[in-house]
Amino acid sequence: MKNLFIVLSLIFFLSSCEVAPQEINYGSDACRFCKMTIVDTQHASQLVTVKGKAFKYDAVECMLNHLAKWDQAEVKYYLVSDYTKPKNLIDATKAYYLVSESIPSPMGEFLTAFSVKEERDEILQAEKGEGLNWAELKERFK
Numbered sequence: 001m002k003n004l005f006i007v008l009s010l011i012f013f014l015s016s017c018e019v020a021p022q023e024i025n026y027g028s029d030a031c032r033f034c035k036m037t038i039v040d041t042q043h044a045s046q047l048v049t050v051k052g053k054a055f056k057y058d059a060v061e062c063m064l065n066h067l068a069k070w071d072q073a074e075v076k077y078y079l080v081s082d083y084t085k086p087k088n089l090i091d092a093t094k095a096y097y098l099v100s101e102s103i104p105s106p107m108g109e110f111l112t113a114f115s116v117k118e119e120r121d122e123i124l125q126a127e128k129g130e131g132l133n134w135a136e137l138k139e140r141f142k
């Protein structure tokens with residue numbers, strides 16, 4: 001019985017320390033950077049540290065502005081919402097970004113993320129704007 005308790009305690013301890021994204025509760029979670037309530041399902045983002053702490057943001061630009069204060073070795077996941085699939089968080093380092101006044105974002109940077117390059121490029125061709133990758137985006141927000 002004692003061994004069972006030890007095994008169950010160990011399983012509970014290990015599962016409670018899982019490093020994974022957390023669900024964003026739209027309409028109640030607050031942005032870690034600007035403190036606004038996160039309501040826009042197409043622009044939210046999230047940072048998860050190697051220790052499993054999740055930071056939620058109402059816009060990609062809030063995550064990038066907050067990122068300037070981080071030791072990036074501490075970050076396990078950079079996640080952004082896929083514009084064409086709201087509430088779907090994707091790897092920010094592999095996303096395709098669009099800065100276009102035709103798509104307003106919560107903090108006014110007109111910054112939007114896409115998981116599929118062709119979807120981003122279709123809007124880019126129809127509207128004025130600029131396409132960026134993760135490295136270019138981070139450089140812009142230094």
